[in-house]
Amino acid sequence: MFKKSRLIGEYFMQGDIACAEGALAAGCRFFGGYPITPASEIAERMAMRLPLLRGVFIQYEDEIASIAGILGASWAGAKSMTATSGPGISLMTENIGLGMMMEAPCVVVNVQRGSPSTGLPTSWGQSDMMQARWGSHGDYGSISLVPNSPQEFFDLTITAFNFSEKYRLPVFIMADALVGHMTEKVVIPPVEELEIIDRKYTNKKPEDYLPYDYGKNLIPDFAKAGDGYRYHTTGLTHDKRGYPNMTFECQNELVPRLVNKIKNHVDDISLTEEYDIEGADVIVISYGITSRTILPAITMAKKKGIKIGYLRLKTVWPFPEEKIRKLSKKVAGFVVPEMNLGQISLEVERCAHNDSIVKLVPHPGGGIHKFEDVLHAIEEVAYGK
Amino acid sequence: MRFWEKPFGKEKPKTICGEIHIINDRCKGCSFCIEYCPRNVLEVSKDFNKKGYHPPIVVKPDMCTFCGLCEMICPDFAIFVIEKEDE
């Protein structure tokens, strides 16, 4: 009975549920969470499914406990996940920093709603994008994936687990309420067809093992609790032994490594989709559900004869800086529609620098962009050349 | 048979005693061990250790009964007792 409970096939599935199924397919066996609209369905699904797969589901007393709990489970060797929305992420940020510092693999799902504060619980937004990058205090490299459909929610959840295991850090999935509560066909392939990456466990003997000794790729090997390694790990600045070390030298070795282990692997992590980029005058850069809700505007622009290209970011962090820099030398400008008042557009501006103009089409959330606004921005960039 | 050969009481009964080891430089001079030693084996030494504290010194080694209280109460892991058989 326990073995048979894996789903394979085609399902008409809600985004949140697809996310939970993706996590299970990736091997997630620990979920700690706290209910919040619009992410509760993920916890509900996990509560139903995890026990059948001999996993652990626990509804914690709050989001702070949830993230601390999944970090603990991660150190016990389990692939672990939590899911919440903006207010929950705000509570979690301190321990997300701990996860970055301790380098504990786990996945944090943020089904974004209208913000700030309690905002629009049942409606959607994309205004937590910068929080995913800079939410916790301090410098660290971070990875955020943004799905735009239930199928992609499923796929990117698996990718998120792979990245977290590979690079040893908490990875964000920045969905939004519309994707989370959208129901579409989701294809769940047999597990053999999926690429699943597991963290690299050390093959050293306990007496030789240093928990934060790293190689060329800057990622230390993992040892889990209870295997006799008896290592120490801390949120303090630490040396290769994991011992606190309050010196500049140690800080200067540790923190740049946390940033560079992601920076050096941007090519591997950065996932994008491009259409008609070659020879385009204007490129629309978009991510998440916005990439679908603004499509009619792009069709209209095409009909008007504007040479328009389209770049969709599946990985928002690390930001594909090089790609945008190269493109900015070829095009007149970028149009960035997003459901916030300008977050990713700042990154595009930074990369486009003086080479091309960047036009933000803001939206505060709780609805979708008006096609006319997007079209107007595209025209402005195209004809203002 | 052995009991017949060595009548009860002939052999001197064994007394357990302890050998106190003090790691001077780890001591922070709190005097817990000196105060709580039931047989007043220890005293404050006149010497300083590296950190400027007065570590304890064993003044009545024969009085130690290996009760281990000094080891238990020392907050600095600076004193321990090893069981020693009295000859």
Add this chain to the structure above:
Amino acid sequence: MSELRVKISGFGGQGIILSSFIIGKAASIYDQQHSSMTQAYGPEARGGACSSQVVISSDNVEYPLVDTADVLIAMSQEGYDTFLPILKKGGILLYDTDLVEKLQSHKNFIAKGIPATRLAEELGKKIVANIVMLGFATKQAKIVSPEAMQEAIADSVPSKFIDLNMKAFQAGYDYNEEQ
């Protein structure tokens, strides 16, 4: 490429969300089409206004929302009043004749009524009114094929109630307005 945009409205507890789920499932799983279902709900879910929407397409659904509907299913007066303006010219309106009483002029579109709730009550359970409506919609608006709809219903309701739901579907499918 063909696209069909369906809006379903009523009040909480009528199975509005389930109806659109079944339509979407029928289309994407059993009819080899693509579909996308989204729902709108607020804190007033039970008894309050409730709506959901399905987009059915022969290709991947790109734009998932329903700004203009090809088919509007109204299970309450409030739903009818709210969403009638988004029904496009030549679209189909399906409504519950007992629950939607104040009708406006239907010059620009086809309007068909069915006493879905009454029929469901006659079958023994009021809650299958949404399935009666689905049967009616399958016949009148040809949203999806009847076979796919039946399979999707069977797959989405508790196994104890499959027979009842099939009867409800049939009642809606066979209902003739002129009767």
Add this chain to the structure above:
Amino acid sequence: MANNTAQLQEKSHPMEDLLRMDRMPHIWCSGCGLGSAVTAFVEGLKKAGVSYDKTAIVSGIGCTGRVAGYLRLDSYHTTHGRAIPFATGLKLANRDLTVVVFSGDGDLFAIGGNHLIHAARRNVDINVICVNNFIYGMTGGQNAPTTPLGAYSSTAPFGNYEMPFNLVGLAAASGASYVARWTTMHARRLTDSIATAANKKGFCFIEIVSPCPTVFARKNKGGTGLDMLKEFQTRAIIDHDADPTTIPLNMDNEIVCGEFVNDDRPTFWENVQAGIKARLEKFANWEEMQSNSRKISHKKDRKYTSSRDSSIMRRNT
């Protein structure tokens, strides 16, 4: 004699297999009770006979938060107040581990108070050792949720206005399976308690009343660590039958010590398993239902890739 001592120093301390000797001396002040608490913990673990490889220790922030760093076990120094949920995750994901949370009163009962009562309510199988020194030590002597009414601290220059928590009462009322209180002076009884807790299922809570000579004693005329210990000695009584909710700690009342609660309640994980089993037996046809729905939806001729190439712009390109 001096010669003799020097010679003896070469032998190593018997606790060195469980201490990170490369980190000694520790950061705690002279006269602080934390070292004694750690000794009792190590002795307790030895007495309990648990495998060191299978023992993990989790600490929060503060003076006591440094304990994890000095013990040669799988040790985790987490964020302020969050040691208990971290330990819960660790324990549930690897149920073979003995997981101990070693932290201070401020960490466990102020910022982490919510986690403590909920872990006790769930009866998660972890041990929580709280070293109570009545004050925030590391940050310089600010008010703690345990600071007695009227005691001085750097944020209570006119004397503390707030009623303190009675830690054992709170833990017992929240549903802990085992609740005890000792002072650092009760070295042997404390060791026994720690050993009992290590082998006991469910949420075990041990409060260790400890002297803080540097900040608490200085602000409250408590003298040295030794003076505080002597004061504990005169004030402490042992009463295992005491109702833990009726024995708060004040500036000068009796320090009632003892093992107040030692119950066997089903743990969180036992309840989880029992619940799942009961539910699955009730719905024996669950499996059948699952396979049925798969039969319909999983047709052979369907390709898995049908909607996976999400070429969203196909129409436009």
